[in-house]
Amino acid sequence: MFVEDIRNDFYNTLLGNRVLLLVHYDVDAICACKILQGLFKCDNISYTLVPVGGISELKTAYEENNEEIKYVVLLNCGGTIDLVDILQPDEEVVFFVLDSHKPTDICNVYSDGQVRLVYKDEEENIPNFDDIFKDDDEEDENEEVESGREGIEAVVERRRARKAWEERRHTLMFNYTQFSYYGKPSACVLLELAARSSRLCQAALWASAVATAAHSALHARSPARCLLDAEALHRYVAAAQRHDDSAANRTACVVMEKDAWLPLYREWTLEAALSHAATLAPKLKLYARSGSSRLRQLLADMGFPLQQARQAYRSMDVELRRSLLTALETAAPKHKLPVPTKATFILQRPHLPPLAALDTVYVIMAHIEHETMPKAEGFQQALAALEVSGDNEAWRRGAAAARKCLQAVASLVHTTLSSRRLLLAGPFSYFIVQEGTPEAGVVRGPLWLGEAARWVAGGCARPLLASAPGPPATCLLLGLPPRFDHEPRNLFGAAFEQAATKSGVSVSLDYVDSSVITLPTSQRAQFLDALTALLA
Amino acid sequence: MFGEKVIELLKEAERNRDTIDQYNDEKVRQIIEEMHVLFKMNMADANATTENKSLWTTVQVRHSALERNKRCLLAYLYSRMNKIKTLRWEFGSVLPPDVRELLSDSEYEWFSKYSTNLASYMRSLGQDIGYSGIDLTENLRPPKSLYIEVLCLTDYGKLELEDGDVILLKKNSRHFLPTSECQTLIRQGILKQIM
Numbered sequence: 159m160f161v162e163d164i165r166n167d168f169y170n171t172l173l174g175n176r177v178l179l180l181v182h183y184d185v186d187a188i189c190a191c192k193i194l195q196g197l198f199k200c201d202n203i204s205y206t207l208v209p210v211g212g213i214s215e216l217k218t219a220y221e222e223n224n225e226e227i228k229y230v231v232l233l234n235c236g237g238t239i240d241l242v243d244i245l246q247p248d249e250e251v252v253f254f255v256l257d258s259h260k261p262t263d264i265c266n267v268y269s270d271g272q273v274r275l276v277y278k279d280e281e282e283n284i285p286n287f288d289d290i291f292k293d294d295d296e297e298d299e300n301e302e303v304e305s306g307r308e309g310i311e312a313v314v315e316r317r318r319a320r321k322a323w324e325e326r327r328h329t330l331m332f333n334y335t336q337f338s339y340y341g342k343p344s345a346c347v348l349l350e351l352a353a354r355s356s357r358l359c360q361a362a363l364w365a366s367a368v369a370t371a372a373h374s375a376l377h378a379r380s381p382a383r384c385l386l387d388a389e390a391l392h393r394y395v396a397a398a399q400r401h402d403d404s405a406a407n408r409t410a411c412v413v414m415e416k417d418a419w420l421p422l423y424r425e426w427t428l429e430a431a432l433s434h435a436a437t438l439a440p441k442l443k444l445y446a447r448s449g450s451s452r453l454r455q456l457l458a459d460m461g462f463p464l465q466q467a468r469q470a471y472r473s474m475d476v477e478l479r480r481s482l483l484t485a486l487e488t489a490a491p492k493h494k495l496p497v498p499t500k501a502t503f504i505l506q507r508p509h510l511p512p513l514a515a516l517d518t519v520y521v522i523m524a525h526i527e528h529e530t531m532p533k534a535e536g537f538q539q540a541l542a543a544l545e546v547s548g549d550n551e552a553w554r555r556g557a558a559a560a561r562k563c564l565q566a567v568a569s570l571v572h573t574t575l576s577s578r579r580l581l582l583a584g585p586f587s588y589f590i591v592q593e594g595t596p597e598a599g600v601v602r603g604p605l606w607l608g609e610a611a612r613w614v615a616g617g618c619a620r621p622l623l624a625s626a627p628g629p630p631a632t633c634l635l636l637g638l639p640p641r642f643d644h645e646p647r648n649l650f651g652a653a654f655e656q657a658a659t660k661s662g663v664s665v666s667l668d669y670v671d672s673s674v675i676t677l678p679t680s681q682r683a684q685f686l687d688a689l690t691a692l693l694a
Numbered sequence: 695m696f697g698e699k700v701i702e703l704l705k706e707a708e709r710n711r712d713t714i715d716q717y718n719d720e721k722v723r724q725i726i727e728e729m730h731v732l733f734k735m736n737m738a739d740a741n742a743t744t745e746n747k748s749l750w751t752t753v754q755v756r757h758s759a760l761e762r763n764k765r766c767l768l769a770y771l772y773s774r775m776n777k778i779k780t781l782r783w784e785f786g787s788v789l790p791p792d793v794r795e796l797l798s799d800s801e802y803e804w805f806s807k808y809s810t811n812l813a814s815y816m817r818s819l820g821q822d823i824g825y826s827g828i829d830l831t832e833n834l835r836p837p838k839s840l841y842i843e844v845l846c847l848t849d850y851g852k853l854e855l856e857d858g859d860v861i862l863l864k865k866n867s868r869h870f871l872p873t874s875e876c877q878t879l880i881r882q883g884i885l886k887q888i889m
Contacts, residue, residue: 176859199843202840202841203870204870205869206861207867207868207869208864208867208868209866223861225860225861226858226859534866535866537866538845541868542888
């Protein structure tokens with residue numbers, strides 16, 4: 159069941175009740191959670207916030223915290239599974255689901271009020287109720303009553319009709335579930351809620367700016383969709399700017415500016431940022447021997463001396479810093495690079511350097527998939543990194559970690575490509591991160607492994623599989639659709655499921671994102687064979 | 695010199711204005727003794743010399759010394775009483791043993807009376823609007839918000855709130871709870887307030 163009016167049917171129902179807030183480990187969910195926390199703080203709604211990593215964690219978190227809880231809010235998790243079936247909740251418990259993972263499970267859509275989906279995506283082609291659900295009992299009763307020749311004919315007729323209906327249902331469901339993809343960022347939906355309850359503040363704007371940057375940086379949505387998602391945000395940012403021009407110098411505020419789409423370049427050196435940008439690095443072919451000279455050529459075309467490009471961006475020549483955007487834009491077409499600048503959101507802070515939304519995406523990713531820190535602790539750090547006021551210690555620590563992660567990803571990609579570890583297997587190519595390599599620790603989570611996979615694929619037309627060692631004796635397998643940068647619908651979710659049933663490998667489909675699975679390392683080859691056979 | 699001891703006593707008390715120190719039983723006894731002596735001397739002189747007016751000046755000096763002692767002693771006791779009053783607001787009705795030792799017996803008696811009075815007053819508050827009393831000592835300054843955001847640092851287990859809800863405090867879970875419920879847990883180091 160979909161919520162019609164997000165303010166009255168969703169938010170106002172929660173007022174005065176204890177709420178259990180289950181949040182998935184991803185950038186969008188954390189941003190959405192930040193907005194919701196701000197709203198709850200305004201209205202004194204007491205809540206318990208538990209981060210969850212997968213379906214089994216969701217289950218334990220619910221079981222541990224369900225005492226006396228009537229309302230459960232799920233952010234970016236639970237939409238794609240049949241919640242009532244998996245959690246077995248009491249009848250009076252109500253789930254509000256805001257999940258950007260699509261397709262939404264059909265049982266959640268047609269639940270009669272226990273599961274309420276907060277946002278209805280227009281892009282989803284949800285099959286009609288009558289096409290997929292039918293009352294079976296009624297027909298069975300009728301069958302027994304009739305007898306004789308006509309009766310038998312009628313029964314046969316009905317059976318045929320039923321068979322046709324079942325086939326139709328099967329195709330409908332297949333079409334509906336064959337691709338997994340992402341919908342509008344949850345943070346943008348909640349921004350709408352905040353605006354409608356007149357509680358729009360810079361923190362909410364910033365959180366949703368980061369979420370939109372995440373969706374476009376991680377290629378969760380096609381570029382056109384990203385632009386449409388951010389449309390409301392553009393409006394609110396402009397309105398807020400007009401509104402408090404006088405306060406602009408005293409408080410942090412979100413502004414929209416054209417900025418270089420390079421990760422963390424303000425915290426790094428220009429050369430390093432260029433060689434770690436996911437959009438530019440694959441095109442510069444840095445893994446090859448001539449890569450570094452190509453990078454130097456680019457810098458020379460931009461008119462940046464190496465000495466300047468290699469020192470911290472903050473200490474670079476002011477003139478060079480000012481001319482960075484134009485220099486990048488003029489030099490990029492020469493090297494057949496995609497446009498390296500984008501209109502993005504930046505958080506201007508009084509007496510402190512500005513933060514870019516793109517950088518914050520990597521900071522949050524580095525926190526939640528930190529090499530040494532437990533996930534739950536990283537989650538708290540990530541929430542702290544989204545703070546708009548004050549000197550943000552968590553952000554700085556995250557930036558350092560993110561730089562390390564990007565370096566590890568880059569060196570992983572370079573070794574994979576230069577030593578020809580990207581293997582072809584029928585319809586797809588794949589690479590495996592060996593256990594024991596120094597980078598294996600960084601890419602054991604789906605976010606950074608996905609980053610590495612996108613980098614390796616570099617926009618090529620073949621689907622790609624990436625595998626990295628996970629917890630002992632198991633490994634992570636992640637599927638990337640072909641041309642992910644234009645059409646990010648992922649076919650691997652359904653393919654993994656089928657391959658698992660066919661090959662009999664004990665695959666764990668625990669991740670909320672169905673294109674990520676874990677399986678025992680010993681059975682990986684067998685599984686890949688089954689997948690090759692299936693997709694051929 | 696008359697009244698020297700009492701000045702010493704006051705100076706001693708003046709040194710730490712904010713804290714309360716041990717009730718100076720010894721010195722107070724000495725001062726009272728001095729006052730008795732003065733009084734007796736005055737009695738003797740006054741009785742002996744109803745006619746002789748030459749001694750009157752002496753009597754007068756002694757008498758003003760006597761009164762000064764009395765006034766200073768009262769000031770001493772009064773300032774202590776004010777301090778004890780604040781103790782009640784800070785510590786509640788039960789004093790920690792180390793603070794208890796600093797009070798004299800009669801001071802402690804006063805403290806318990808004050809405590810009972812205050813308690814019965816607080817119980818009577820707000821009965822007309824359906825509350826069974828308000829704890830005035832809870833928030834001496836108005837709190838910024840009734841609820842605070844806390845992060846759980848250890849696996850504590852279940853916590854029952856005043857309204858009957860049960861929540862599970864597990865490591866790294868965040869909660870938004872009434873301030874009054876969290877304070878003791880924050881002090882124990884189980885929860886951490888998030889600013």
